Amino acid sequence: MARILITSALPYINGIKHLGNLVGSQLPADLYARYMRARGHEVMFICATDEHGTPAELAAAKAGEPVAEYCARMHGVQKRLADGFGLSFDHFGRSSSARNHALTQHFAGRLAEAGLIEEVEETQVFSPDDGRFLPDRYIEGTCPACGYERARGDQCENCTKQLTPRELVNPRSAISGATNLELRATKHLYLRQSALKDRLDAWIDSQKGWPILTTSIAKKWLHDGDGLQDRGITRDLDWGVPVKRGDAPWPGMEGKVFYVWFDAPIEYISATAEWADAQGLDDAAWRRWWRTDEGAGDVRYVQFMGKDNVPFHTLSFPATLMGSGEPWKMVDYIKSFNYLTYDGGQFSTSQGRGVFMDHALELLPGDYWRWWLLSHAPETGDSEFTWENFQASVNKDLADVLGNFVSRVTKFCAARFGPQVPAGGDYGALEHVVADELAGKLAAYARHMEAMEVRKAAAELRAIWVLGNEYLQEAAPWSTIKSDEAAAEAQVRFALNLMRIYAVISRPFLPEASGRIMVALACADWSWPVAPARALEALPVGHAFEVPEMLFRKITDEERAAWAERFAGVRA
RNA sequence: GGGCCUGUAGCUCAAUGGUCAGAGCAGGGCGCUCAUAACGCCUUGGUUGGGGGUUCGAAUCCCUCCGGGCCUACCA
Numbered sequence A: 001m002a003r004i005l006i007t008s009a010l011p012y013i014n015g016i017k018h019l020g021n022l023v024g025s026q027l028p029a030d031l032y033a034r035y036m037r038a039r040g041h042e043v044m045f046i047c048a049t050d051e052h053g054t055p056a057e058l059a060a061a062k063a064g065e066p067v068a069e070y071c072a073r074m075h076g077v078q079k080r081l082a083d084g085f086g087l088s089f090d091h092f093g094r095s096s097s098a099r100n101h102a103l104t105q106h107f108a109g110r111l112a113e114a115g116l117i118e119e120v121e122e123t124q125v126f127s128p129d130d131g132r133f134l135p136d137r138y139i140e141g142t143c144p145a146c147g148y149e150r151a152r153g154d155q156c157e158n159c160t161k162q163l164t165p166r167e168l169v170n171p172r173s174a175i176s177g178a179t180n181l182e183l184r185a186t187k188h189l190y191l192r193q194s195a196l197k198d199r200l201d202a203w204i205d206s207q208k209g210w211p212i213l214t215t216s217i218a219k220k221w222l223h224d225g226d227g228l229q230d231r232g233i234t235r236d237l238d239w240g241v242p243v244k245r246g247d248a249p250w251p252g253m254e255g256k257v258f259y260v261w262f263d264a265p266i267e268y269i270s271a272t273a274e275w276a277d278a279q280g281l282d283d284a285a286w287r288r289w290w291r292t293d294e295g296a297g298d299v300r301y302v303q304f305m306g307k308d309n310v311p312f313h314t315l316s317f318p319a320t321l322m323g324s325g326e327p328w329k330m331v332d333y334i335k336s337f338n339y340l341t342y343d344g345g346q347f348s349t350s351q352g353r354g355v356f357m358d359h360a361l362e363l364l365p366g367d368y369w370r371w372w373l374l375s376h377a378p379e380t381g382d383s384e385f386t387w388e389n390f391q392a393s394v395n396k397d398l399a400d401v402l403g404n405f406v407s408r409v410t411k412f413c414a415a416r417f418g419p420q421v422p423a424g425g426d427y428g429a430l431e432h433v434v435a436d437e438l439a440g441k442l443a444a445y446a447r448h449m450e451a452m453e454v455r456k457a458a459a460e461l462r463a464i465w466v467l468g469n470e471y472l473q474e475a476a477p478w479s480t481i482k483s484d485e486a487a488a489e490a491q492v493r494f495a496l497n498l499m500r501i502y503a504v505i506s507r508p509f510l511p512e513a514s515g516r517i518m519v520a521l522a523c524a525d526w527s528w529p530v531a532p533a534r535a536l537e538a539l540p541v542g543h544a545f546e547v548p549e550m551l552f553r554k555i556t557d558e559e560r561a562a563w564a565e566r567f568a569g570v571r572a
Numbered sequence B: 001g002g003g004c005c006u007g008u009a010g011c012u013c014a015a016u017g018g019u020c021a022g023a024g025c026a027g028g029g030c031g032c033u034c035a036u037a038a039c040g041c042c043u044u045g046g047u048u049g050g051g052g053g054u055u056c057g058a059a060u061c062c063c064u065c066c067g068g069g070c071c072u073a074c075c076a
Helices: A019-038 A054-063 A068-084 A100-115 A193-206 A212-223 A262-280 A283-290 A307-323 A357-363 A366-375 A387-417 A430-451 A452-473 A475-481 A485-506 A512-519 A558-565
Strands: A003-008 A044-049 A090-095 A118-128 A138-141 A169-173 A182-191 A298-305 A333-337 A340-342 A383-385
Touching: A003 A019, A019 A193, A019 A283, A019 A298, A019 A333, A019 A340, A019 A366, A044 A068, A044 A262, A044 A452, A054 A068, A068 A090, A068 A262, A068 A357, A090 A100, A090 A262, A100 A118, A100 A262, A100 A307, A118 A340, A169 A475, A193 A212, A193 A298, A193 A307, A212 A262, A212 A307, A262 A283, A262 A307, A262 A357, A298 A307, A307 A333, A357 A366, A366 A387, A366 A452, A366 A512, A383 A387, A387 A452, A387 A475, A387 A485, A387 A558, A430 A485, A452 A475, A452 A485, A475 A485, A485 A512
Parallel strands: A003 A044, A003 A298, A044 A090, A298 A333, A340 A383
Antiparallel strands: A118 A182, A138 A169
């Protein structure tokens, strides 16, 4: 039994995430966590909401709520949606927790002692009307290069020229439109990542088999231009982790907070501490996952994230951990994903384009979405959501192949032999052939799951479901029963056992439906079919079951058309 | 501008430099009747974006052109 630590990139607090966010981190992380638990490993699966930063403050202001209340409310919303999608976090924490405040300050203190923090005096744009410093991106103006009037202070979206706020013509606040902007001096802390460049480079080099997407992004940042640059880790904001040096004040930094990207990854650790607190356990319980000197030496740590998160997880966060000089557990494998696009374009919150988590659950249960998203995960490149494709996958894979298999087996058995596992006959040549085939496919399925090859795992799982229908067609118990009732009973018994195996192995993808199959079978034996031949005899003869309700319903053409219309957004 | 990824059947995707480039869906034919008008079997369909090169051998490696996407450090 191994110990596996799994973290999903933290969803940001300002609003409800869309399906692209879900499939890029939380969903595949959950798949992996569920699979590893099913195989008997000890798993710690951590996620949290990322609650700090300017966008959270603005979203709260827009909602007319104090930011702390807004975050608490939105955390609840995201938690409920996560539950709706069956995300099996051991703990879903909050980056605003007391644990994270303390740990973030601890790391800052350690980094300062190691000489890896530099205080930099700089000038930034301040907006008196907004009462805040404005990040470059929150300053708009006319692009000096192309004349585009809504260029942002970091880059012109029209001509892609990189800008600084000072270059903009007629700059104004993107928040309020205020034009009386001024430059103010302010002091910030920088993490001296450049001092750790060689260690980070060597560490990346020592990782074998990471996705190209992961290493190429890291290498680019390490070697581009002047190499890895230092990064500001504080901001002039009210909402966040107050800048402290450990638990001591940091002179000159009063009223400032740490930058979200400094405190957010630390929340992976803090959330594990929050978990221990919630379980009534002591610090040793979470430290055995994170401190290699306190039991984490045998932990395998896997992170899941969208490609936009890679630089922070390959460079900044590792720099924080390394720089602390303490033996914190570093990531062993980073699984990164490309983007999911919606019907030929991008998901867009502002334009209401695409499907968001709350709307998705209004239409169909989480399992339907889990199946489509995971079987089409954007692993090798961006992948596209279309309603036609979604409808086809759900109807064919879930309703016809798996759902109908369960239906035909249970109904036939109940009608001919009664609702219990029939006792007659023995497995014959055909059953042994199918058992061998099943063993081969199960091994392939396990290989793909362990390698986190999500789409291949889904394809293999589907092939295992198909095997059941092939078997029924070949065995044809509805014919057998006419001449040899005992043989037909054995065939049905075999199929019922297949059904239990399907529930067990499908659970990482379809937790809810798998649960319903097991309830129908009145079975609590979730043991993984490591020896398929024996697993095909797991259900005791005479064991009573119920014919389950329809496992998956189909999506009609009318629904598909209506949904496509509803979620098309304002843009043509 | 720079960097990275990508282009394979109508659609979504496979294929450590090595048999006739494979699946699923869609299309066509046949079979079955237990089942959610479902299932099974067979089958049509590809000059692997274009061109050049390396090699006994290229979807795969190199060059070039065309198309799509992402990143580029103060959104997170």
